[in-house]
Amino acid sequence: MAREKIVVAGGSTKSWKLLLGLRIFAFMATLAAAIVMSLNKETKTLVVATIGTLPIKATLTAKFQDTPAFVFFVIANVMVSFHNLLMIVLQIFSRKLEYKGVRLLSIAILDMLNATLVSAAANAAVFVAELGKNGNKHAKWNKVCDRFATYCDHGAGALIAAFAGVLLMLLVSSVSISRLLINSKHLSTTTTVV
Amino acid sequence: MVKLTKRIGGLVLRLAAFGAALAALIVMITSRERASFFAVSLEAKYTDMAAFKYFVIANAVVSVYSFLVLFLPKESLLWKFVVVLDLVMTMLLTSSLSAALAVAQVGKKGNANAGWLPICGQVPKFCDQITGALIAGFVALVLYVLLLLYSLHSVVDPFLLQKS
Numbered sequence: 558m559a560r561e562k563i564v565v566a567g568g569s570t571k572s573w574k575l576l577l578g579l580r581i582f583a584f585m586a587t588l589a590a591a592i593v594m595s596l597n598k599e600t601k602t603l604v605v606a607t608i609g610t611l612p613i614k615a616t617l618t619a620k621f622q623d624t625p626a627f628v629f630f631v632i633a634n635v636m637v638s639f640h641n642l643l644m645i646v647l648q649i650f651s652r653k654l655e656y657k658g659v660r661l662l663s664i665a666i667l668d669m670l671n672a673t674l675v676s677a678a679a680n681a682a683v684f685v686a687e688l689g690k691n692g693n694k695h696a697k698w699n700k701v702c703d704r705f706a707t708y709c710d711h712g713a714g715a716l717i718a719a720f721a722g723v724l725l726m727l728l729v730s731s732v733s734i735s736r737l738l739i740n741s742k743h744l745s746t747t748t749t750v751v
Numbered sequence: 752m753v754k755l756t757k758r759i760g761g762l763v764l765r766l767a768a769f770g771a772a773l774a775a776l777i778v779m780i781t782s783r784e785r786a787s788f789f790a791v792s793l794e795a796k797y798t799d800m801a802a803f804k805y806f807v808i809a810n811a812v813v814s815v816y817s818f819l820v821l822f823l824p825k826e827s828l829l830w831k832f833v834v835v836l837d838l839v840m841t842m843l844l845t846s847s848l849s850a851a852l853a854v855a856q857v858g859k860k861g862n863a864n865a866g867w868l869p870i871c872g873q874v875p876k877f878c879d880q881i882t883g884a885l886i887a888g889f890v891a892l893v894l895y896v897l898l899l900l901y902s903l904h905s906v907v908d909p910f911l912l913q914k915s
Contacts, residue, residue, distance in 0.1 A: 623864040623865070624857075625856060626856075662903075662907075665903070666903075669841075672842060673841055673842050673896075674845075676842040676846045677849035679846070680847070680849055681853035684801060684850040684853060685854065687801060688800075688854065695795065695799040696858065696867070696868075696870045698866075698867040699866060727842065730838060731838075734835065734838070737907055738906065738907055741907045
């Protein structure tokens with residue numbers, strides 16, 4: 558009988574509200590990062606050579622698919638925002654359900670995995686973007702940002718949103734872990750926090 | 752008896768993670784190659800790329816942290832803190848590995864649209880050592896994910912396996 562954990566109906570505890578708020582912000586941040594980066598494209602006509610007095614123009618496009626790190630960035634942010642959406646829906650619509658032992662644990666583990674995923678994606682993209690912005694003298698790689706300024710600006714905006722998402726996901730997984738800890742401390746009583 | 756095996760298992764896991772992170776750190780630091788062609792000599796070392804420097808720093812932090820946690824006594828109250836710190840270290844490891852991989856991939860394949868040529872053809876030994884360091888970093892990451900699950904389990908007992 559001591560093994561039963563009956564949930565107090567209603568979702569008005571502080572940790573529930575905090576978790577929901579953090580998740581909504583994390584969802585918005587990662588979704589914004591994914592959308593801004595996936596729409597990142599700039600086409601420019603540049604003069605590549607001059608024969609006599611006739612300049613030869615070439616149309617170059619900078620798009621996010623050129624760099625595998627940015628593709629990973631978009632995919633990972635879409636996955637994390639989808640995870641957050643799912644968790645928000647689950648949290649709102651299942652207030653009356655019991656929290657059997659596995660449910661809080663699986664939410665905590667999934668939150669941890671998604672936090673590491675979004676941190677990996679944001680970090681890979683920021684280092685490759687730094688290469689594009691500053692170039693690399695040792696490898697003789699020229700910088701891209703002086704010619705494609707709008708592309709770089711949009712990319713920077715997406716990266717800022719993604720780092721906000723990283724911080725928020727870290728907070729979300731910390732709150733999930735603390736809910737798991739609180740829940741397991743109330744093992745011997747028959748009511749527990751939602 | 753079961754508790755002792757679990758504790759020893761946790762210690763072995765952490766020792767292995769410490770070893771893997773230290774190995775990644777050392778292999779990356781000692782990677783250095785000098786190549787010369789047409790009287791121009793270029794030296795490739797890990798400080799050329801910011802991502803590799805970050806990889807070295809992150810693995811150093813993780814190694815020091817693992818070494819310190821190895822000596823944490825069993826009944827200490829800090830174990831709950833260790834769960835969150837393990838999560839932070841896992842995020843650090845995965846972000847550094849991911850950044851180093853992204854930059855190494857550009858170095859190996861180049862980027863045709865940006866006009867960046869691959870450099871692995873000119874400094875093959877450097878590239879091989881970087882690959883080795885990244886593999887060690889990946890092993891450290893996998894071990895840290897297992898450690899995270901282990902410390903969560905040892906603090907929380909979420910499957911209610913212990914009889915109260």
